[in-house]
Amino acid sequence: MAPTSSNIVTGGRGKDWIRWTVSVLLGCCIGILFFYTTGQMSSYETSYPRAFHPPAPVKNSTANGETNSMQSSLYKGSLEFFNKLPKVRVPSINCAALFEGIEKEVQNAKSLMKSSPKKIIPDKDILNDASNCDKFVRDRQYIMSTLSREEEEYPIAYSMVVFKEVEQVERLLRAIYRPQNLYCFHVDKKSPENFYIAVRQISNCFENVFIASKRIDVQWGQYSVLEADLICMEELLKKSRKWKYFINLTGQEFPLKTNLELVKILKTYNGANDIEGTVKRRNMNRFKDLPTPPYNITPMKGSVHIVASRPFVDFVLNDPKAKEFHEWDKKAGIPDESFFTTLNHNPQLGAPGAFTGKDPETHPEKKPFNTRFKNWGDWPFDYPCHGKRVRMVCIFGIGDLPLLMQRKEFFSNKFYLDYEPLAYDCMEELHYNRTMAAYMLPFDNSYYKNLSYVRNHVKVKW
Ligand SMILES: *[C@@H]1O[C@H](CO)[C@@H](O)[C@H](O)[C@H]1NC(C)=O
Ligand SMILES: *[C@@H]1O[C@H](CO)[C@@H](O)[C@H](O)[C@H]1NC(C)=O
Ligand SMILES: *[C@@H]1O[C@H](CO)[C@@H](O)[C@H](O)[C@H]1NC(C)=O
Ligand SMILES: *[C@@H]1O[C@H](CO)[C@@H](O)[C@H](O)[C@H]1NC(C)=O
Numbered sequence: 001m002a003p004t005s006s007n008i009v010t011g012g013r014g015k016d017w018i019r020w021t022v023s024v025l026l027g028c029c030i031g032i033l034f035f036y037t038t039g040q041m042s043s044y045e046t047s048y049p050r051a052f053h054p055p056a057p058v059k060n061s062t063a064n065g066e067t068n069s070m071q072s073s074l075y076k077g078s079l080e081f082f083n084k085l086p087k088v089r090v091p092s093i094n095c096a097a098l099f100e101g102i103e104k105e106v107q108n109a110k111s112l113m114k115s116s117p118k119k120i121i122p123d124k125d126i127l128n129d130a131s132n133c134d135k136f137v138r139d140r141q142y143i144m145s146t147l148s149r150e151e152e153e154y155p156i157a158y159s160m161v162v163f164k165e166v167e168q169v170e171r172l173l174r175a176i177y178r179p180q181n182l183y184c185f186h187v188d189k190k191s192p193e194n195f196y197i198a199v200r201q202i203s204n205c206f207e208n209v210f211i212a213s214k215r216i217d218v219q220w221g222q223y224s225v226l227e228a229d230l231i232c233m234e235e236l237l238k239k240s241r242k243w244k245y246f247i248n249l250t251g252q253e254f255p256l257k258t259n260l261e262l263v264k265i266l267k268t269y270n271g272a273n274d275i276e277g278t279v280k281r282r283n284m285n286r287f288k289d290l291p292t293p294p295y296n297i298t299p300m301k302g303s304v305h306i307v308a309s310r311p312f313v314d315f316v317l318n319d320p321k322a323k324e325f326h327e328w329d330k331k332a333g334i335p336d337e338s339f340f341t342t343l344n345h346n347p348q349l350g351a352p353g354a355f356t357g358k359d360p361e362t363h364p365e366k367k368p369f370n371t372r373f374k375n376w377g378d379w380p381f382d383y384p385c386h387g388k389r390v391r392m393v394c395i396f397g398i399g400d401l402p403l404l405m406q407r408k409e410f411f412s413n414k415f416y417l418d419y420e421p422l423a424y425d426c427m428e429e430l431h432y433n434r435t436m437a438a439y440m441l442p443f444d445n446s447y448y449k450n451l452s453y454v455r456n457h458v459k460v461k462w
Contacts, residue, residue, distance in 0.1 A: 086141035090426055093108065093426070112422070120418060123192065123194040136205055140170075154266065156262060157183075158181065158182070158184065160184065161250055162185055162188070162251035163195075164251070175431055180208075182236055182240050183203075184210055184235055187212075188215070189216060212228070229248060229336070230316075233317060246308045246310065252416065253412060257410050257411075259435070265445065266307075269307075272451075273306065273309055275355075277345045277360045279301075293325065293328050299342050300344075300346075302340065302341025304337060305371050305411075308353065311460050312351055312353045315350075316339075325343065371409065372413050387419065387420060393413070393414060395415065395416050397419065397423050398426070401423060401427070408447060415427075
């Protein structure tokens, strides 16, 4: 029953006593909870108060000098806190063994997926469920509490471009949902009507989830992709003054970090953006018919996934230089791959959080890209793929779980629910285990603190 080190986000090295304490604590909580839930599954009626807090954290310093308010000992008496966190267990499969790559369990999983293939839940069924919000939120165990002051004081804004399969979109939302954050869905205009209505219905269940007011026909490689994101960005900025960072997602990704971990990392970033960029790998054809860009700008190419500070988002939307470059970039090929990264890697523009280091090239050690783990199969994003490749990108299968567990990135891309669905199920189990463990373990931020883009960025008062 006690968790192995594989299901815990390990913090400091060699802190065996912490691991030991955590194992005992986790084992204890889960033991009690198992006892509790197996008997009373159908009458699980706990409702989550909006602002539930664990006992006031005691400030103490960890080895790396960071204040760590989540010392394990604080939660010894607080079973109530952990009982409120959802537990996810994949039936009939030992996910922990899959994360360790144990061949026998891999075979078990494969034959199980063959003998009982997953049926994706039809959009209209989820639409139905979401028409009773109280029940929807309760049955699916959404986390309706901020969980800690540290997280409450550090909200994150999400933009999610989605186009199909409500089941996967809903499970992603559920994994990242917290009442203090803000979520904007952009539903593609071409999406089936049932999909749109279901996403809208789900949004109606939460005060802090909304659908972008304008729907755009998203065509890959055209201006519309960028526009979809800008609409969400703008509305997120208008709706709340509080959020600190912006993260954009698609419906086919899954978190590798918990909300508390993201908050701790983003606080370490301290205003820096993590936006991928390359000059070497860009395709000059995309710019060939264009006039010289304004302000001595070097156009870059980068991933469409970004982690950006609030002042950067504000700059992107409102700064006159950014607007001028936007006009220029609209005429380039695949503008969404050049807009954000160019603003982030031309520090003469003064974009908040922009990279001021020497070499903007993405590099696994020198300038890693921690926003997204996406396996493209070529440098610098080249890893063996144990799933299948679709247009170069690895669609993760169960064989990819051991690698996914090790990664330092925020989110992983991508999963198909109809391809080795146990991979996604186990990611979910791991994520909820980690959500709990993150409150018991110190967090070691030394890797993030030392990143070149964190050490070298345009700093602004904020
Ligand atoms: C999650 O935690 C439970 C309880 O400790 C454990 O049995 C299970 O193997 C863990 N799952 C993963 C994926 O680590
Ligand atoms: C802080 O932690 C250290 C060791 O980790 C311990 O010796 C010290 O007593 C703690 N201080 C407080 C105020 O808890
Ligand atoms: C965010 O992600 C979507 C989906 O991949 C993408 O279309 C969009 O361009 C991204 N937005 C930003 C801000 O790069
Ligand atoms: C910090 O990062 C640099 C590369 O940017 C690396 O060479 C160095 O080993 C890192 N230091 C630590 C303590 O991780």
